[in-house]
Amino acid sequence: MTISLDLPRHTDETDVYYGRYAGLPTVDFSGAFDHPPGEAAWSVDDSSLAGFVEAAEAAQVRALVLFGWDETPHLVVEKLVAGAHRLPALRAIFFGAIPQEAQEMSWINQTDVTPLLTAFPDLERLETRGSMGLRLSPVRHERLRMLRIESGGLGGEVVRGVAACHLPALEHLELWLGVDEYGGDYTVEDLAPILTGDRLPALKHLGLQDSDRQDDVAAAVATAPIVARLDGLALSMGTLTDEGAEALLSGQPLTHLRRLDLHHHYLSDAMTARLRAALPTVDLDLDSQLDPDEDEGWLYTSVSE
Structure with a gap:
């Protein structure tokens, strides 16, 4: 089942x-x-x-x-x-x-959700919303296939906890990284163990989303070993600009992807055209194009407060 x-x-x-x-x-x-x-x-x-x-x-x-x-x-x-x-x-x-x-x-109070994984060894899907008080310690879980964390600001401790987990069956990993103002004190370096993929041999979809450092995340993903075996990649909901998209185009090939989700972005028309030309067979989501010159140059993630 x-x-x-x-x-x-x-x-x-x-x-x-x-x-x-x-x-x-x-x-x-x-x-x-x-x-x-x-x-x-x-x-x-x-x-x-x-x-x-x-x-x-x-x-x-x-x-x-x-x-x-x-x-x-x-x-x-x-x-x-x-x-x-x-x-x-x-x-x-x-x-x-x-x-x-x-x-x-x-405003959502959270807690340590590690006991849910240890108490339910047959669990296949765990999702959480909110990050105030959220914790996840490194564990090994043999059957978890999906892990999603919705957050307006994900703490570095949580990101490092996820990255240190051994999840041999995990197919879908999605982290809403968020912004510093709401607890997002993660660093791109915290993502490194995820991007190697050593503890995630079955991963098919990776979402590193809603980041106010989306360009830096994109640059790290562009050379990440795990990308070569993904079907889906999501760098959406954040502050992706032409700089981050250029890193993706200059990095490893992405033509093997079935889907690349970049919706809610700050890309220029010229860059979206380049992406479509470079990835003609990829289901490319470029919805919600925002103008970086609006709001006096402030760039916003899709979810923060």
Whole structure:
């Protein structure tokens, strides 16, 4: 039994906010299972999590969407870990699926999500939203296929933790790196172990997105060994300019890619034309072209606060 890894065209509009998660319709849990347990992604807040886990039907649940805490996300993790033996079919967790209209990204309290990986060795998909208090320690997980971290500012400690993980089955890695003002104190050097790919032998899609240092990230990616075996690459949502795109064009060939996502960018018309000419067989997303001369020269990421 595996969980779908399909995502919409723009992964900043991930399916959990549009009524589906992990290929299943999302259904709110309100104290009882009113839908076949294994045929839905169950949306559960912290007040109902204990009852959810204790229900006999929970043994059939494949996907879980967790939301609705204030300052106690660590207690949510503790409840879920304590009940892990009651959730043998669980394959996908979205931890902190709180839409923007409910809470800004930077206001979402997070916690150490490492116990979710250690408690669920069969987990295939882990996604988180928000980075305040987020931690992930280096672990080895044999079956995780997707790891996504949505953030307006990802701390260097988290990036280094991800980079030090051994994830032999991981196919999709997506990090929203964000900006320094909202905790994004990562460096491009922190990404180096990811870019070698030594601990990620199965990776097919790499997203290093939403960065206010997107040109520097692009330059590092341009010569990264892992790129040669990717099907998809996303350097979108950030402050990519012609400088970063020039580095990509001057680096290793990208013609093997099935998809290159650069949407939300500050590229000139001339550069977008060069990219299209150089990569005619690649599904190239250049939507949301922004003018670098607007806003007095300030460049903005897609997600920050």
